[in-house]
Every structure is written in C-alpha cells, then in structure tokens.
Amino acid sequence: MKNFLQGINEGLRQAMEADDKVILLGEDIGKNGGVFRVTDGLQKQFGDQRVFDTPLAELGIAGAAVGMALTGLRPVAEIQFSGFSPPILDQVICHFGRMRNRTGGRNTLPLVVRLPQGGLIHAPEHHSEAPEAYFCHTPGIKVVMPSTPEDAKGLMIAAIEDPDPVIYFEPKRLYRLIKGEIPEEKYSTPLGKCRIAREGTDCTVITWGAMVHTSLKAAAELEKEGVSIEIIDLRTLTPLDIDGVLASVKKTGRAVVAHEAPNTGSWAAEVSSLIHERAFDVLKAPVQRVGSWDIRQPLFKTEHFYIPDAHRVVRGVNKTLSRDKAAA
Amino acid sequence: MKNFLQGINEGLRQAMEADDKVILLGEDIGKNGGVFRVTDGLQKQFGDQRVFDTPLAELGIAGAAVGMALTGLRPVAEIQFSGFSPPILDQVICHFGRMRNRTGGRNTLPLVVRLPQGGLIHAPEHHSEAPEAYFCHTPGIKVVMPSTPEDAKGLMIAAIEDPDPVIYFEPKRLYRLIKGEIPEEKYSTPLGKCRIAREGTDCTVITWGAMVHTSLKAAAELEKEGVSIEIIDLRTLTPLDIDGVLASVKKTGRAVVAHEAPNTGSWAAEVSSLIHERAFDVLKAPVQRVGSWDIRQPLFKTEHFYIPDAHRVVRGVNKTLSRDKAAA
Amino acid sequence: MALTTVAEHKTEYLEILSADGTFDASLAPDLSKEKLLEMYTVMTQIRVFDERAIKLQRQGRLGTYPQILGQEVTQCIPALCLEPKDWILPTYRGQGSYFARGMQMRYSLMYWGGDDRGVNYPKDNNDLMFSIPVGAHMTQAMGLAWGEKLKGTKNVAVCWIGDGASSKGDFHEAMTFAGVHKLGLIMFIENNGWAISLSREQQCASETLAQKGHGYGAHSIQVDGNDALAVHKAVSEAVARGRNGEGPTVIEAMTYRMSNHTTADDASRYRSNEEVEEWKKKDPLDRFRKHLLKTEVLDDDAVEKIQKEAEEYVAGEVKAYEAFDKPNPLNMFSNNSEKAPWHVIEQRAELEEILKEKQSRNEIPELPAAEGRFP
C-alpha cells in the first residue's frame, strides 16, 4: 500500500526515467524535495540539471516552462500552493492554451503545472484554496485532479505525455491520508475519463479531488438512511467526461455536484449546466451544488465549517430527494 | 443624445467633482485621454495630481489602487484592455475581496477597476476578450457591466461611491455605437439590480454588455416569426439580481443566457445553474447558453463567427422552444 | 567619444556596531538612553516570545509558526523609527514588527493559532495586515506612499520583504512607480540568507540586493542587519528622505534566519550546521547588550530584570491567548463587505442551520455569540 503522495512521486520518477526531456522546476523542489516532499529523491536520482530549485517568482516559473516546452523539453513546474497561482494566470490565459493555435500549429507546449490544492490541513492563510475554476474556463488547456494513489500516478504520466498544457491539481490533504495499491509498472490513466468511485441508484454525486472522499463518507451516512448514491470522480475536470456523467445521471435521475471552491461561478456551475442542458428530461429534481461559501476562506480553526463536510453533501443529496417528494 | 463613452466620462467627471478623493490612474489616460478617449478632458479639468498616467505595469496599477484606497482615497484604475487584466488577478483574488475580512473590517477598499471588454471592433489580438468569469468567481468583489449610456454613467457613480471593490467592465464596441439620453445631474444606478431591456412573453434572454444589443436584434428577428422574447440586462453580474431574473423566467418559462466569453465555465454557467436550481418547476425546457466557442479568439477577419451574433441568439431561443414542442 | 560612461552607481554597506564589538561612534545615530532601552527591551521580549511560540506549536497549542530568531533587529528596529501614522507592511514572519508598534502578542498567537480575530492592531496605528502570498504587499506599500503624498501628509510606508520576495515582479513594479513619483516608500529587505531552502546565491546573481534600487532611481544601501544602530540609522535617514519628497529607498539588511523556515520545515535538509554556527557569533541581541553594558546604558541587574519581565509578560500574553473563547464559525461571514449580498446571506443562514443540527446531535459544543458586522 502506498499513499497518494507516493503515487505522484512515482509518476514523476517513471516519466523522468522514460524520457530525459522531462524536467522539473519549482520552489524548494530539489534539495528539499518540496515542502510536502512530493519530489523527494528526484534531484538525487536525476541530478540538478533535471530538477531545479527556482527563485521565488511564479510568473518566472510559468514563463520558463513555456520557453523550455518550446525547445522540445517537457517541463513539469510546481507552484508551491495553488493559492499562489494567480501570478501565473497571465501565462496560462494569454499563452498556454493559445500558443498552438496562434502559431498555426507550429509551436506546442507539452508542459505540466502541478498545483497542490484544497484545505483542511491546518495550514496558514492562502494555503488552502481551490482555484480550479480560473483554469477550467481557459480554452486550450486540460485540468486534472486525481483522488486515489493509482490515479495520481497514472494521471501524472498521462499529463506529462500529453502534447498540450495540463494543469495537475494535487488535493494536498490526501497526500498522506489516502493509501492504496499502485501498479509497479509505468502506466497512464486516460485524460478526459471519469471514474465511478461508488455505484449507487438514487442520486449521482459528481465530485473531484479530496471531495471524493468526503462524498464517500456521505454515502456511508446516507446508506444508513436507505439512500444509495453513485459517486463520479471526474479525474479530468476539462475536457469533462460528459458521457460518463450523463450515463450515471440518466440512471439515477438526480445529481449533486460537490466541490471545495467558493460556489458562485465555480466549475460546479458548468457541470450543473451541462447536466441540465443534456439530461433535463430525466432529471427528477434540479441538480444541487455543494461548495464552499462565497466569502474569504477563514483560518484553520473554523475552516471545516467553510469547506463542505460529509454532512453538507448529505444535505445536498437530501435536497434533491425532497424536491422530488414535493413534486410527487 | 450622448453616446456610451460620454456616459462613462460624465460619470467619472461628476464623481470627481463631488469628491476630491476620487483619483484616476492608468496607462495613457491623462494627456492622451485614454486610447478610447474615455477619460478625455479629465486631466485638463482636474490636473495631473488627480489623473495619472502610469508606467506600463498592470500589477503596479492594481497595487497602487489598493494602497491608495487604504489611505482613504477612491482610486479608479483603468486597465487599457481587459485582455491585459490577468496580471492584476493576483491583487484581485488575493487581496481585493479579502482585505476587509482579513483585517476584521478595519481596512476597506473603495476602489474601482475599469476594464474595456469585448470584441468586434477590428482590434488586434488580445484586445477583444471577455474575462468577466475570472472576476465573478472571486468572493468579495462586485462586477458591473452597463449596456446603455444612462447606466454607464449611473453605474460608474455607484461603483465609485461603493465602499467595496467594484470591477467595471466597459463593452468597448458600444463606446460610440450606442446613443441615448443621459440625465444631466449626478445620479447613481443601483448595483445588484437588473433591467428589463425588452418585455416579452415566450422566453427570457439574460445577457449583459454589448450582447444586450445583439439580443435586441435577435428579438426583432424573432418577432417576425411570432416569438416574443424578454431581455434582461443584468447590469450587475455579481451580486446577481436573482429576484429580477427569476421573476422573468417564471413569467416566460424559458431562458437563454447570451454572452461573449468562451462558454465553458463562463458566468453563463452560474446564471443557468441558478435558474435551474430555483425555477426548475416552471421551466418548460432547459436553459440554453449562447457564448463564444471554447477556443482561442481568432483575428478580426473571422471574429464575428466567434462571438455570437443575433442569429446565434435566435438559434438558442429556438432550441428552448423546440425542446418544449418535442416534450409536448 | 565612442564608448562613454552614462551612469555610475556605488552600493555601500553600513555597519556601526560590528559582530566583534567594534563601535564606530562617528556614524552612530544620536539616540537617547530611553530609546536604546526601548530597543533592547522590545527585542528581548520578542526573542522570549519566539521561544515560547515554538514550544506552543510543538505542544499543539499553535499552528504552523514562522520563527524570528536572529532577526530581532530587522523586525523591530525599523518599526521603532516611525510615527504611528506611518504605514508598516511586515512579512508573515514579522510578529516583531507589529509588536514593536504596540500590538499585543496574544493576537499574534491567535492568528497563528488559526483564529482570524488575531488581526488586531492598536487603533490609531497605520499597521497593515501582512500578505501571505510573498511580495504581494510591495505594490500596496507603493500605493500607500502615493496616497499619503496625494493627501499631503508626510507619512511614509515601510515594506519589509525577504531576499526571496525581492525576486518577485511586484518588487520591480512597486519600485518603478515609487521612483517616478518620488514616493516615501522604504523597501526594507530582510536578507536572511534563505528563502525556505533556496540560498541567497541561488536567488539572484547580483552582488547585492541593494543595488537593484539603482534601476529605479532609488537611494540604495546595504546594512548590517544584526546591528541595531546601523539599521536605526539607515531607516531613519530613509524615512527623512521619504517625508521630504526625495523618493524611495531600498535597504538591504544582512541577517540570518537562525531557525527553520517555519515549524513545518527542517532546515538540516538543505543547509549546514557550520553556517548556522558562524551566524550565532553575530547575534543581534548579544551584540547590542554588550554594547549597552559597555556604554553603561545597562548593567547586569537591568539585563536580568528586562529578561525576567519579558518572560512574565509573554507568559501573561500566552494566558490571555488561551483564555479567548473559541471563535463562532459564523464569524467568517462578518466583515466581508459593507453589505452582504443575498447569496452570502443565504449561505450564512445555512451554516447557522447546520450548526444547530450539529449542536442538537452533540457534535459541537455551545458557541459564543458571533462577532463582527453582518450583513
């Protein structure tokens, strides 16, 4: 059994072993092995010309990755916490997803940005954000977020091998919390494909990252009440696996989208809209969204009342169920 | 009759006359009067200690506005084109909407950022973006976008007088295109309140900015086919006027959200989700979204096939109507 | 002439009280005995606080905490060169700066204990909350200096940053504006040799960080950051220039981060013990104490008394910290905007309902009243 963090580390290592064009860069990722130790041992194994400790400058990191990718390397950049990702948005929005098109297919960006995401690790302010929506709205890039050690590895390898920019969110509270089997060999988990994390019949909960595990807890609670939920782990946020999502919703007739970001304007809005647009006739109740509140994230003493817990997911599910009752 | 641009200019002027704490800063806004001439004459009237031409540094402009606001001034910053706004997102996301809460209400940010928005002015690349979703997802800030000269003025005055940060998008293709009466006196248009731009019965089109006018054209086309649409001009994107939107949707039973941004993960997703969540039982068909494609915006020769035109709004409306027929 | 010199810049290093005890009286600022005592006392208190905070963290009574040890001068002394209406923008490591301006330590503990009520500065001070995103406060500090200039006050803004932060583009844009508008901005670089695991040498290839200032027409100087007198002098001169409309100053204060980056860090992974030992010899507090003893500002009894009182004071603050009620989770909804929008009002109501549900199931205890303004 290995943990989630080891999944990422193994993915990075095997990708680097397979292709010496894979280069890591970021703050404190080399000698220190990353503040979470995700890159532990990699500088030792691959040397300081493959794993770089950069100056404290996120825009520089992003631009360096763009430039390196243009030379044919496959940079994997770490931004230490996703809360510190806004400075890279200029490169992400104006260049990552546009380079291939604006150069008529001449210049491509096979790069990955790693972003430790999410809260509930008792960290200081700005260390717990869930900024995935800013990235998902940006054309031309892919956004992934694993929730199991196996997918952490497989999605990392897939992301690195992808010929276009991939944003790889790492739900950091899973790093040491979640354990599971990881195949030894190098393998890749297909981008754009969701995973059924739990089968069920009464309602589909679409979720990603650490909220998959929160939703699994909610499923256990709901089971006691005789409610069976199906949990879809998106894995890739965009491009979304629309077929996978719709297949489940068509089966259950109800859906809840559960996630960690402030709810308004979040990626959950897109998922909800898509389901309504494409499965309206089978829906027995409107899709519910369960997200964080639309306020600044508080410090850690009350953070667990900000980010949805299993209870809030249960409430969301019950809301879809009650709506149905009312209508019946 | 005055044009849209004059509405903004008059709003700025009267706010500056009323309160000498109002300060303008931005690139080329002083001597040159702005590249669109929105601030024309203001440096002349108020002097170069109220209207500042800044160095070419958007993050600096945003940070300067934060600092000035903290000293009790009321800065109005211009970012020359909203396509160049990503560098300010660090201040917007990490500080604009959080300052008041993280200082326990001690420090507030009465500031406005003006962002010329949208396409179809035959401008070069990156001069035509519609990045409102990045801002709307960020807690603690307000986002407004007028579509008439009267509202341009009233919303500008309201934005400047608001005690919290306001992002003021200016649909730049309306600057000289749209004319209308503007009351002479200083007045403010309430934030958070939508406007019925056209009454109708068969379907509600919720829209904002220049797309209000595209939707009005669509309405004229649809009228010929005997279809009557009601057009809601959001004016304030967030906080959204949920009551105004729902009242109309409850009347028509159908809704289309029309906007200029790449559709996926856009603000239209939020509007659509809210309507489904809160008016599910009255909806005769799922809410349709009509936005730009999820690809890089092309140069101007084909831009009008990228940004929705009246025909695409008509298609969206027809889609909601046909769905109903199919169901009936 | 075909190859001509168009600009020349010299970067100087100021040291008044050296690590070896040498004292250059000719350069020393003229400080009263009271001022010197205040400087020593504040630094002693913050060192005791730092020791105590680390222990609290180890015992689980505090969250992740960024240590101060070795940076008592760079944190406290600039703050003691200012008027309350000057703006201070310390770093996350800057508990010493806030304390030197009069904030009670209990609030520092509260903040690092994960409670937002820990942001509580003396009412009449222009103390600004630090930015956890490294360096995002630099352009704000520039805006503060600019705002004060426009308002016609003489107030300056002092912005503490680390050697790491000096690499952020924010530095460049803040300094560019400050230079052009001759703002009273003091960019005070606490160069403590490390940015987490990145050494100063890996951070930037320039000989000094101070010299960056020349690129913006700013006055630039490097000082011994463990020398209370040199820092006092450099900052005071920069403040005077700032008040005088002579523009910004970059001060690079050479110091050392004696502890781990934070309590979550293990510096032994990336730096040698020898380096740390070398810097121990340059300790800012020892040096200043010896000087005050030598110049008879202090005697041994006074030293002991200051130390003892500092320990009592800090113990009292820890007690006060731990005596606070737990925060009501509803507090998070207060003070987000002048008037909460409808969706936030709904969300707060939902949290209220959830809290009641949890209370009814005894999952959470009784809660104190919610604090702050809403809606």
Added chain:
Amino acid sequence: MALTTVAEHKTEYLEILSADGTFDASLAPDLSKEKLLEMYTVMTQIRVFDERAIKLQRQGRLGTYPQILGQEVTQCIPALCLEPKDWILPTYRGQGSYFARGMQMRYSLMYWGGDDRGVNYPKDNNDLMFSIPVGAHMTQAMGLAWGEKLKGTKNVAVCWIGDGASSKGDFHEAMTFAGVHKLGLIMFIENNGWAISLSREQQCASETLAQKGHGYGAHSIQVDGNDALAVHKAVSEAVARGRNGEGPTVIEAMTYRMSNHTTADDASRYRSNEEVEEWKKKDPLDRFRKHLLKTEVLDDDAVEKIQKEAEEYVAGEVKAYEAFDKPNPLNMFSNNSEKAPWHVIEQRAELEEILKEKQSRNEIPELPAAEGRFP
C-alpha cells in the same frame, strides 16, 4: 571601516557611427561588404514596407498597424547577428525583425489584416510569435535560453522589448532566472522614447534602462539604436557571451518612434513636433547610407537600385497578400490542441451548420476549404 563600498557599476554607451557622420573605426565591427549591403538592403525594404502598410491601412485594406519608421536598425540588425536556430522574440512592432530573418512580408500584412494565417515563419527558423500583451514574452525568452542550455546547444534567445515593457514585472523575473542560471538571453530594449503617450522620463526614474541589468548580475550596455554598427557590435558580443555560457545581457538601444504608436494613435496629442524633428536628423537609414557611400560600399546607382527593387518587392508582397483567399471561419477551430475535445468538436459542427444556413440565405459567399489540423 564602517561605510564600505560593496558594489560598483558603470553603464556605458556605445556609438560607432554618430548622427553627425563621425565614425570610430577603432570600435567598428569587422563586417564584410556583403553583410553591410544586406543590412542596408533589409532596412530599406522594411522602410518601404512600413510606408506601404500605412497607406493600406488608410485605404481600409489593413487593420490597425504599428509603425516602424525610425526603428529600422533596432528591428533588423539584431536579427542579422544570429543563426536560424537562435530564438527571436520580437515585439508586435517587430515586422522588421521577422523580415530580416526571412519571413515573407505578405504574412505580416495578413496578420495585421486580421487573418491568423499570417503567422508563417521560415520552416527552419526558431522564430517565435510575438506577444500582444506587452512583455509576456520575456519569461518565455528566458525559458527558451534555459531549454537550449539544457539541451546542450549554443543557441541564444533575443528578446526585443520596449521602454514601456521594461517596467513589467516579467522583466525582473526573467532577468533574475537568467542571471542565476547564466542563460544566453539577450534582453534588447528598443527605447524609442515613448510607450504610447508615456515618455521615457515618466516610465522610470533611473538614468538609463540598461543599468537595470546590474540588479541581476547581467552584462549591461546602452547603445545608439540608430547606429547599425553599434547595434551589430553590441548584439554580436552579447550573443558570443551567451553562447559561451557567460550569461545574459541587457542592451538598451536609444532610438525614436518617428510615427504614431499605431495607425489608431494620434501622437500630436502628447508630444511636440520639435522632438520629432530633432530625431529626424538622427535617421538610422540616412546615416548608414551616407557611411556606405563614403566608404564606397555603395554608390548612388546602387542606392537607387536597392530602393527601386525594394519598392518592387514590397509591391509584389502586397499583391500576394491580396491574392489570398478569404479565410474559412472554420480555420479558427484548427490547431487548438493535438486532439480537439468533444465540446469543441460540437461547437465546430454548430459553426459549420450556421455557415451553411448563412450561405443558403446568401448572407455569406462560398468559402474555400478549411485549413489546419482538426480535430
């Protein structure tokens, strides 16, 4: 010593061929007659192009266009100091840079005519598309230089920026990385005196922009940007250093934007005609021509021939530009990613349907086949 100098920096200005015709042979680069002729020819061609483009814009045959006049040297000469595999990252104003590297002018016209097919550089060149967001290419250029270093090539990256762009934080971060890793990055500042309506003095308070380089341990120099020989020399030396692993160079080339910022701008709103007239006397092309005549590289006939051929060439390119088919709107969907995602496939199908509808109603003409890779 208590106040010691820890760093000293001198910024030099290089001029070989002055506006008044003075020529410093001792500093002149050793260039073949062919090279000198190439330099002159390319600059002549680009000047003719610029004149022609402005006319096309006025006639509605081109969109907004950023003029070149006066910057022929700063645009073309650096490009002529390089190998095809060196990376060039010009600005939006840099049609001259692309042309000097061999791009056909028809494509410049196409791009500024609003057609994305205008991005079409010679196949084997490392020419990168410019960034319309000012300065966003600086960190990319640094990454390119870094990538080449890691790949073990000697290729450098030349990044053109304006005086305005030098204020962007991107400059700071790019140079910081380049300094630390000793990258072959040449940051070539075309200081043309203006950033739209902002003068150089309002942009930054430093005496020179070149001196900023000292803050990153970079080699830094200011050159006469209207002096083809000085620019050739400064760039060639920087390139040699870059290939040699000696790190980055900042070159500030002093030139002047003789026209409006773009065809959408009216410079008379913010600058005096006298200033423009002053700079006319320093014209880069006149100066170089006189020198070549004096040194008998050229004679009057050759000058006339080059001019005439340039006009014919440009006329041919304009014809070729206007002979292109209108773009198929579906082109926008090509080459957005290796494999288009489902929603983009759906959207393209929708546009296809819309185009058919519009054609059936005669709202749009027949369209040529769509170009580019999809899905």
